[in-house]
Amino acid sequence: MNDNSSHFKPIILTGDRPTGALHLGHYVGSIQNRLKFQDEYDTCFYMVADVQALTDNADDPQKVRDNVIEVVLDNLAVGVDPTKTHFFIQSMVPEIAELTVFFMNLVTVQQLSHNPTIKTEALQKGYFLQNKFLTADGGEEKNIGHGIPLGFLAYPVSQAADILICKANIVPVGEDQMPVLEQANDIVKKFNATYGREVFPMIKGIVGSTPRLVGTDGSSKASKTLGNTIMLSDSPEEIERKVMSMYTDPNRLKKTDEGQIEGNVVFTYLDIFGTDKKKIEDFKRRYIAGGDDAPGDIEIKKYLIEELRKLLDPIRARREEYAKDIPAIEKILREGNAVARKYAQATMQEVREVMKINYKF
């Protein structure tokens, strides 16, 4: 599975930033693969990326703190199994920070500022308000709105350390994170070449069945910030409200008009989440044809609500069950932290050896 599968055993690492509840985009983007891989492979880690969350929430640590348990609950609710997957908290494995600092010497500022993920996210955050955001001589720089926090620019390096501290080599990710994994692999090559030993494995990123789920409003990406997504913890009423307000075919003014499937969010979601493929095909045929036999938007939406509830009701129920016993969640994290640190310390011992900083004093 890897370039160097020879001596590295498969180790899976996945994780979320504790900045808010998970939604359907996460589910089809990476969670489905988490569930699949924990059955297929012996060693799986799930990391709560609190340090990464702080890179752009440094001034709101309480938000990050509050979401640590929430995001673990979300994952337990979807079926990530603590007997198969080690849950740990990024900040509780300080070796990650050490490895980050060492990796920072193997990456240039230029590489990072040209990374497509960094560029896209920086634009979203309003960091680039002018063409230029850095000059060497200071003479020609234009005034910019927000400076880029160094921690933000460095997050691909930090993410490489997250993955490699456990020597993980299979990472279920959203499509938008693939360039960050490429940066991590660049670090792997550079580290192994610089220190003359294959300390780290190459990483394979695995994108989910639906790399990018459209928003309920038809915009290209479902995101909590845009408010166009269905959360895994949404109540039946919220699911109903969100589906009922979904974007369909704006040109279909009457039920009997010929309808369009492409770009019709309800059908897009049905293709992904609907279980009765025959029924969906029948809906589509009649929707396109129009006429008296055509289904109303409400009829189709009601079917989507039904299908989403089939998926989400058990998740919500499991979430409520787990939420009753927070000390049990804390125990899962305590045990996971200990396992992750054991891996991390073994990795750092090797890193210190090849970097010749394995002092005995």
Add this chain to the structure above:
Amino acid sequence: MNDNSSHFKPIILTGDRPTGALHLGHYVGSIQNRLKFQDEYDTCFYMVADVQALTDNADDPQKVRDNVIEVVLDNLAVGVDPTKTHFFIQSMVPEIAELTVFFMNLVTVQQLSHNPTIKTEALQKGYFLQNKFLTADGGEEKNIGHGIPLGFLAYPVSQAADILICKANIVPVGEDQMPVLEQANDIVKKFNATYGREVFPMIKGIVGSTPRLVGTDGSSKASKTLGNTIMLSDSPEEIERKVMSMYTDPNRLKKTDEGQIEGNVVFTYLDIFGTDKKKIEDFKRRYIAGGDDAPGDIEIKKYLIEELRKLLDPIRARREEYAKDIPAIEKILREGNAVARKYAQATMQEVREVMKINYKF
């Protein structure tokens, strides 16, 4: 002594990169203050900055490793007293890396790239070969020779963590490092304000009696790389050779010509290292006047050699004495590492508390 001297006790931190032996520029730039402060203050740390040395020596870790003991020997030789100053190794205090990663969120890429020290050093290292070294849109960037390692750009942040992990607030430094300390103080203000508690003290940088020693060749700075400096470990023969080749007054062709004192390196060094001020004044007077009574360059140089040997011979002798017992040096470092970690752990406990990552699991 500090903006907030109210509740922070004075703690001194100083250190060197283990990349080579120390020279006279270090002596008058910061070492004299190390010696003075260890007698004046209760808590003094000396850090071997191996992680910082690796930021631009990542591909030559053996060089860094070899110089760890050397740089400690240099400091013991000049009189830094291990019973008064805790010697520790940067990489042996992993809390520094943790604090660095947290501080990285409080500094912008722009601030660092405009820091005068970073700009000067980057130019020296050949990182900026064009006006622009970074663009946001990728469209207008010019081809540049060497990319800037992220670890290099981030070193002022890392240095802030070095100092603040022990809550040091008095730092004897070379003049060229003052902008890096200003950056550290900016981080102190930002951290304390963001997390609503005065966790860190403001840092006071103290520049030595001679902030910038000219090179033996008359160039503005003595530096090992430029080969124009006298090392603390130089043998009497090396001292003699270097002083004899020192830059004097290029327009004084004969001993009887009127001579120039300004820009005359021998007199500059005599002003700094000469102990018999009356004799030096007499030399100067006769040198300027010219005529039969004027001193020859060799006569003055011989006096400088004598004075430098008075300073350096005992340093070299102490160095040789210490070098006989390397296990004793290792013991000094082992004990110092333990003290530094105790301070570091106490600081990180407070940091984790205000950052709300002090999980009990």
